[in-house]
Amino acid sequence: MTEPTPTLGERVAFHRKRRGLSQVELGRLIGRSESWVSQVERNARKVDRMSVLAQVSDVLGVPVADLAPDAPMEVAASEREPWRDALRLALTGHPALSAVASTPPPDGGSGEDFAEQAEQVWTVVHGSRYSEAGPVLLPLIAGAELALRSVPEDQRPAVAAALSRAYQAAAALLGKVNDTEAAWLASDRALFTAEAAGDVALVAAGQFRLVLAMLGAGRLDQAQHAAATAVAALRPRLPELGVEAASVVGALCLVRAVSAARAGDRRSAWQAIGDAQELAATVGAGRNDFNTEFGPVNVALHEVSVAVDLGDAGDALDRAGRIDTSGLSAERRARFLVDVADAHAQRRARGDALAALLEAEQVAPEQIHDHSKVRTLIRDLLQDVHQRSDQELRSLAGRCGVPA
Template identity: 50%
Template sequence: MFELLAVTYQACSASLAKLGEPEAAWIAADRAISAAERAGNPLMMAAGAFRLGFVFLGARHFDQVEETARTAAEALWFLTDQGNVEAMSLWGGLTLQRAVAASRLNQADVAYEHLSRAREMAARVGEGRNDYNTEFGPANVALHEVAVAVEVGDAGHALRIGTAVDASTLSAERRARLAVDLARAHAQRRQVDEAVARLLEAENVTPEQIRNHRVVRQLVSDLVSMQDPASSELRELAERVGA
């Protein structure tokens, strides 16, 4: 019963986060962890912490991302050491969250260290799994490496990794996020047309997500300011996202 309740709360947290309701998503994730604890299921507890990490990332509480993900990952280490693949996937997903949080705190060395450890674990897990909705594997690590590189201003590295990765096995949401991060990398190099092409690619994959995304709106505004006059594609995109 409590395991089912934990899964339900996790799903609610994910949906609420996408709807822009961080406080409600936070409560749902916290209740998912409590339900998993009552069920005595360490994997479900870690999955709840993984979901909570996304809420904290969205709310820009990066220190809380680190604390939550680190604690949950440490609790999983015994199971990962035994070769439990589900635990390995969760550990990897939590470690990627730590990498993103570090990059947003401008701690590049720390972020890349987390990525290195996640990459080693991903090689053991392999592709084609989606344990607890982590989508953890080599391709997902590469996506996060692109995101980290963009955050720390290393556009060249982001573009090298991002253009080489095969993200076809990942969800539409993750593929769109990769395209947005590559657009951000092109914008850092003031390559406006290339950035617009990537944003249109992302919009084609998940139009609702792109048209209501705060980061995309700001990025498009920046691109408009870079290009004078703005291309028709860029002007139309700006209108669609409200930039």
């Protein structure tokens, strides 16, 4: 006799227990109550939003298909990004091996040369032009690693600082295309080279990138702990470290806020936002220290993001309506629009959600096409029978690798 197919609730319960999580712990990780988890596992509550299903699968560490075999799968996009494998391979194995074994060129470049190249890469990353940034990073990292071991001793801190910024750019780039493992590795390299540069604020910036990698991997507890540790160590020293360090500490507070919101910890999330607001008032507007874009507007963007992650869609949209994003990079504006789309989707305003996604695509197409949250939102919209036939939605789905 054929065994009955396990239900969604039974699959959730199985994988939850396999991970050693209680219903309370699973609920906390996805921002839901113990009662909600219990109802799902007893099949008393349906999980009818793909974004929620994707969130549960991420926390349980299984593909969506393991929980809901009939859910639509997204098409792999690696063929659209030939630079990604090359950059990942460049980070594999410690670069010192090839650098030590190589014969240094007569003039391998100075710290100023590498610093200028790193800033040029960051300009492209902030513009969400990933296919341009990836290939530029490869020779920059290789050249700086070689120079770090061949230039005179007094020049090494400047080269190390430029190399750390390059690794931070690589971490940011890889994180944006959801390659969290490689982003984590690049962040670790950024920390190591920042320490060699002897720059405390740069070390903090490397820690910020590492925390972002943890957040991208769903390691919410680790992200909060790493951010809190860095903030506690640096905040008392801000008077001597200056405004650049204050920007990094503020950015770390924002990551704490997002991590807490995704864990369902409302109080900690808004407390961290409050800390960031105080620092933003000190830093002021118009700065981009260590490519964090930290300032009052960036804090306001994260207020929207936190409200969305906590499920407070109305509050998120109210806050979003008061923000002027004209001075921000394409990357930040697009990410803000994705949060706006998510808020509209939570309120079942699907037409407004689609409009926000299409606007985000105009601002930063490569970022949107590779964004996992965008794909989740598109899958949600495609579940609506009234929306499924929308040609604009179907076209966007195709560009993002989501079968329509």
